[in-house]
Amino acid sequence: MIDRIAYAxxxxxxxxxxxxxxxxxxxxxxxxxxxxxxxxLVFGLMAALTVAAGRTPWPVYTxxxxxxxxxxxxxxxxxxxxxxxxxxxxxxxxxxxxLYLGFTQAGLAVARDILVRTLGGVSCLxxxxxxxxxxxxxxxxxxxxxxxxxxxILALVYRFVFVLLETALEMRRAQALxxxxxxxxxxxxxxxxxxxxxxxxxxxxxxxxxxxxSLRGYDGxxxxxxxxxxxxxxxVVLAAALGGSLLFLAVTV
Amino acid sequence: xxxxxxELRDLNFTYADGTTGLRGVTVSLRRGRTITVLGAxxxxxxxxxxxxxxxxxxxxxxxxxxxxxxxxxxxxxxxxRREVGMVFQDPDAQLFSASVYQDISFGPLNLGxxxxxxxxxxxxxxxxxxxxxxxxxxxxxxxxxxxxxxxLAGVLAMxxxxxxxxEPTAGLDPRGAVQMADLLRRLRxxxxxxxxxxxxxxxxxxxxxxxxxxAGGRLVGEGPPAAVFRDDALLDSANLARPWxxxxxxxxxxxxxxxxxxxxxTRYELLEALEQGYRCQNGRLSGPEVGKDAGETTPTGAxxxxxxxxxxPMSGAAIEAESFRRIDAEAPAHTFRAAExxxxxxxxxxxxxxxxxxAVRFSPGAVxxxxxxxxRGAPIYADANMIRAGLSLARLNRxxxxxxxxxxxxxxxxxxxxxxxxxxxxxxxLFAVRQARPFLDGGIVLIGNAPVALLxxxxxxxxxxxxxxxxxxxxxxxxxxxxxxxxLMELDVPWICVAGRRGGSSLAVAALHALAILGxxxxxxx
Numbered sequence: 001m002i003d004r005i006a007y008a009x010x011x012x013x014x015x016x017x018x019x020x021x022x023x024x025x026x027x028x029x030x031x032x033x034x035x036x037x038x039x040x041l042v043f044g045l046m047a048a049l050t051v052a053a054g055r056t057p058w059p060v061y062t063x064x065x066x067x068x069x070x071x072x073x074x075x076x077x078x079x080x081x082x083x084x085x086x087x088x089x090x091x092x093x094x095x096x097x098x099l100y101l102g103f104t105q106a107g108l109a110v111a112r113d114i115l116v117r118t119l120g121g122v123s124c125l126x127x128x129x130x131x132x133x134x135x136x137x138x139x140x141x142x143x144x145x146x147x148x149x150x151x152x153i154l155a156l157v158y159r160f161v162f163v164l165l166e167t168a169l170e171m172r173r174a175q176a177l178x179x180x181x182x183x184x185x186x187x188x189x190x191x192x193x194x195x196x197x198x199x200x201x202x203x204x205x206x207x208x209x210x211x212x213x214s215l216r217g218y219d220g221x222x223x224x225x226x227x228x229x230x231x232x233x234x235x236v237v238l239a240a241a242l243g244g245s246l247l248f249l250a251v252t253v
Numbered sequence: 254x255x256x257x258x259x260e261l262r263d264l265n266f267t268y269a270d271g272t273t274g275l276r277g278v279t280v281s282l283r284r285g286r287t288i289t290v291l292g293a294x295x296x297x298x299x300x301x302x303x304x305x306x307x308x309x310x311x312x313x314x315x316x317x318x319x320x321x322x323x324x325x326x327x328x329x330x331x332x333x334r335r336e337v338g339m340v341f342q343d344p345d346a347q348l349f350s351a352s353v354y355q356d357i358s359f360g361p362l363n364l365g366x367x368x369x370x371x372x373x374x375x376x377x378x379x380x381x382x383x384x385x386x387x388x389x390x391x392x393x394x395x396x397x398x399x400x401x402x403x404x405l406a407g408v409l410a411m412x413x414x415x416x417x418x419x420e421p422t423a424g425l426d427p428r429g430a431v432q433m434a435d436l437l438r439r440l441r442x443x444x445x446x447x448x449x450x451x452x453x454x455x456x457x458x459x460x461x462x463x464x465x466x467x468a469g470g471r472l473v474g475e476g477p478p479a480a481v482f483r484d485d486a487l488l489d490s491a492n493l494a495r496p497w498x499x500x501x502x503x504x505x506x507x508x509x510x511x512x513x514x515x516x517x518x519t520r521y522e523l524l525e526a527l528e529q530g531y532r533c534q535n536g537r538l539s540g541p542e543v544g545k546d547a548g549e550t551t552p553t554g555a556x557x558x559x560x561x562x563x564x565x566p567m568s569g570a571a572i573e574a575e576s577f578r579r580i581d582a583e584a585p586a587h588t589f590r591a592a593e594x595x596x597x598x599x600x601x602x603x604x605x606x607x608x609x610x611x612a613v614r615f616s617p618g619a620v621x622x623x624x625x626x627x628x629r630g631a632p633i634y635a636d637a638n639m640i641r642a643g644l645s646l647a648r649l650n651r652x653x654x655x656x657x658x659x660x661x662x663x664x665x666x667x668x669x670x671x672x673x674x675x676x677x678x679x680x681x682x683l684f685a686v687r688q689a690r691p692f693l694d695g696g697i698v699l700i701g702n703a704p705v706a707l708l709x710x711x712x713x714x715x716x717x718x719x720x721x722x723x724x725x726x727x728x729x730x731x732x733x734x735x736x737x738x739x740x741l742m743e744l745d746v747p748w749i750c751v752a753g754r755r756g757g758s759s760l761a762v763a764a765l766h767a768l769a770i771l772g773x774x775x776x777x778x779x
Contacts, residue, residue: 007391133391135352159351162393208346211308215339216407217331217363224355225362225371227388 001060002129009054011131016140018235019132023124025243030120033250036112039120042246046123054131061126068122072115080111134158139226152222163205168198256284257320258415258446259305264314266300266470274300274309276470282448282463287441289457290450291481292467293492298450299342301467302417305448306339335364338413342420344400351391353384353403360411371410378410382436398429405436416440418449422456434460458482458496459518466491479516498523505530512579533575576602585610592620592771596749599767603759614742614750619723622747623697623765624772626722627652632692635663635761636682636728637702643762651773664688682706686713693719700726701761704733711740724748725764729756 006012011019026046030039051058082104093102128137138151171194175181180190210218259282266274275297282288290298303309304316307323307330316323318333338360341347350356354375361371379385382402387395395403401421408416421437422430434456441447441460451457457464457478464481466474474487481487482499495503498516502523505511511530517523580601587610589597597613600606630653635641641663649656664670664685674681682703686693693713698721700707707728713719726741726748728734738750749764 003391004394007389007394013389133352135350135355135391155351156349159349159392162351163345166393205346208341208343209349211303212341212347213349213359214330215306215308215334216360216411217334219331219363222349223359223362224350224352225358225368225375227352227354228372 002064003134005054005056005060005130006133009056009131011054012133012136013229014131014235015229015231016132016136017143017231018239019128020140021236022239022243023128025240025247027121027124029243029246029250030117030124032247033117033120033253035250035253036109036116038246038250038253039113039116041249042120043116043123045242045246046120046127050123050127050130054127056130061130064126065119065122068118072118076111076115079114080107082107135226136229148221155222160202160205164198164202167201168194171197257281258284258318260315260317260320261304262315262317264301264304264316265312266304266309267312273470275304275311278314278467278470278472280465280472280475282446284446285444286463287437287447287461288449288463288465289461289478290448290465290467291452291454291457291491291493292450294452296467296491297470298467299419300470302339302419302448302450305415305417306337307333335411336413337415337417338408338411339417340401340405340408340419340421342423344397344404347404347407348392348400351393353379353390353392353395354388356392356403357407357410360407364411374410374412378406381409381439382406383432398425398432401425401429401433402436405433409440413445415446415448418447420451421449422451422453430456454482454494454496455498458498466493468492502526573602583607589613589615590620595771596620596764596767599763599770600751600760603763606755609751609755612752612755614748614752616742616746616748619747619749620768620771623723623725623749623768624652626695626697627768627772629653630655630660631722632696633661633699633765634686634689634692634696635661635699635701636665636685636706637758638663638665639758640699640701640761643758644765645769648766648769648773652769653772662689662692680705683709686710690719693721695720695722697722697765698724699761699765700724700728701756701758702728704728704730704737707737707741708733711737711744714744714746721746724750725761726750727756727760727764729760730754 026042030042033039033042047061050056051061080103082102084100084102085098086100093100095101132140135155138155141154142148142151172190175190175194179186181187213222261278261280261282264275264278268274278297278301290301292298300309304311305318307316307325310325318337323329323333348356350359357375357378358371361374366374376385376388379388382405384399384402384406387399387403392400392403401424405418405421418437422433425433430453437447437449437460447460449460461478464474464476464478465472466481466487468491473490474481474484478496482495483503485495488495494500498518498520502511502516505527506513509530511526512533517526577598580598584598584601584607587594587597593613593615596615597609600609600613627649633644635644641658641661644661646656646658665681667685667688670681670684670688673684677684680703683705686706686709690713693710698710700710707726710719710721710724714721714724724741724744724746726738727750728737731754734754734756735752738752741748742750742752751760
């Protein structure tokens with residue numbers, strides 16, 4: 001899903017460095033910001049960019065935002081809530097079995113900061129993920145001196161997740177058509193068979209791939225060239241200006 | 254040999270689990286050829302390919318590439334794989350990158366080419382396989398056919414001298430299969446040695462110029478497609494069918510709808526062959542004279558319904574002309590003069606027996622002597638009534654208008670002859686010849702049946718009793734026949750003879766007709 005949107009995005013053809021520059025600066029702004037509204041600004045900007053310029057359908061985008069929101073919903077109350085044995089004058093307190101539960105100004109502030117920082121950060125990553133195909137992201141990481149082995153594994157996983165997924169779905173469908181999932185018992189057995197089979201297939205695929213690659217001169221390194229992308233100086237300046245001013249705001253205010 | 258790319262000698266291979274892959278495969282593959290490997294599922298096609306690229310090591314036997322046995326160390330394999338590329342049947346087994354561009358760039362980069370050369374090759378090869386617009390699409394979003402083409406492109410970018418394709422059209426839609434075939438054809442035309450396996454016999458038929466047939470790990474046959482695909486037993490042993498073009502052509506030949514010969518490769522060539530067959534039947538191939546002549550026997554008065562029903566005018570002249578054309582085309586080399594050939598050709602036309610080219614003999618000037626005799630209306634003697642019945646007065650009348658049925662004699666059924674023969678206990682034909690003495694001197698004698706008649710005639714000639722203007726000596730059979738002809742060919746009279754056991758009334762008749770046509774000036778010498 002994310003993959004399809006990324007390839008469909010009008011920003012997909014832009015040089016990954018342009019997008020990377022903006023995201024890195026905005027992300028830094030989120031992290032170093034001392035006020036709560038800078039990360040919120042980052043969030044608003046990134047969301048707008050993703051939906052407006054990147055043409056990500058907004059229902060999809062909001063549904064994706066639910067993921068961090070669920071985590072926040074689970075975690076934030078714990079941060080906001082203070083448990084203590086002695087009341088302090090500020091805040092509101094409830095007494096439970098001799099303990100005091102309550103919200104303090106400081107606790108709420110921390111929770112708020114976490115909320116906006118998270119949203120801001122997530123929006124940055126979403127912007128990158130929804131506008132940049134993975135090979136471009138990898139290219140960016142390679143330029144960032146991330147170890148080649150790590151990137152190769154990432155690339156292979158990315159490629160073969162789709163192959164494996166397709167195989168698994170097909171096998172599951174075939175099992176279902178032969179009534180493999182009609183009762184709990186058959187479901188367990190079908191699942192077991194599916195996973196075992198998938199493992200064998202994956203192993204076989206890996207061996208085939210190794211043979212195929214060595215026929216093309218594989219020598220321990222997956223050397224490839226990226227499709228050429230034009231680096232637009234205007235966009236670089238724009239990204240630097242936008243990200244820079246966010247960072248400036250974060251640092252100074 | 255210089256142009257041998259791969260030489261396999263007594264190749265045996267057993268898989269680690271004990272399954273036999275190949276048994277005793279010995280074959281050499283020539284450079285520049287397009288070679289197809291045919292065989293049922295599990296026949297060993299892919300196993301064979303794995304040996305060519307050095308993935309499998311033979312359990313016994315050797316694989317040589319360009320005259321040198323393969324060695325399996327890292328560097329030697331690398332050198333081999335620079336020259337020999339292989340495309341797998343399942344593209345997902347080969348495409349490792351999510352980006353089409355990256356995947357194709359992999360091979361050439363491993364060749365150590367500089368970056369801009371690699372980029373050039375990637376773009377060029379994408380254009381070659383017709384996927385330039387797909388460069389930006391992720392691999393997993395491609396259709397099966399597109400993936401197959403990308404997989405091919407990834408190998409082509411390395412510019413191998415030998416390209417091995419495992420089932421290049423398997424799983425493709427008809428259009429995709431045609432595109433793939435076109436691609437392989439272009440590679441072949443550019444001098445790449447293409448080796449491919451397939452179950453698609455039609456593809457093999459149109460594309461390959463050499464076929465290997467595997468069954469159960471053995472090489473059960475090899476040869477040019479025209480030979481392999483006509484060997485029904487071989488096809489059967491490998492679970493193969495005949496290509497449809499060849500199948501239709503063979504049946505068309507059997508039904509006389511096409512002329513057997515070089516089989517057509519494509520639908521277009523098949524249609525041409527059928528069209529040619531159709532024209533032959535209508536006599537349209539033989540030029541304008543035939544068209545003029547055709548009016549003579551074409552049933553112009555026949556109701557148009559019948560005419561259109563059969564769509565085959567079948568004029569006698571047209572059939573004859575076409576028959577002569579084919580005889581001229583197919584006859585073995587000979588040294589007959591034109592007039593003599595006109596006679597021999599008609600004899601072949603009558604019997605469809607090309608062996609006559611070696612059997613027919615003429616005494617010097619025999620044809621001219623015969624024609625001359627016909628022109629002056631010489632009497633004709635036949636040793637069998639069948640000859641008399643077969644002769645066409647119309648034809649004779651074109652040479653000499655006054656020929657009547659009374660000028661063609663046959664005395665075999667004469668009561669006096671029968672009586673004499675009975676009394677002597679000898680064949681009637683012998684006495685018939687004696688009885689015919691008045692017609693023999695200066696006449697034309699046709700012997701198409703009885704060697705005894707010819708022996709008696711020979712005696713009469715030898716002893717000066719008679720001197721015919723021409724003897725057509727064509728008795729047929731096993732007893733006395735050859736001696737009678739040998740004797741005739743020693744005599745000092747004009748003679749036309751079919752040496753050996755061959756002969757017959759129809760031949761004698763045909764010979765005289767040929768002379769009559771020569772004499773009427775209807776030039777068919779050619």
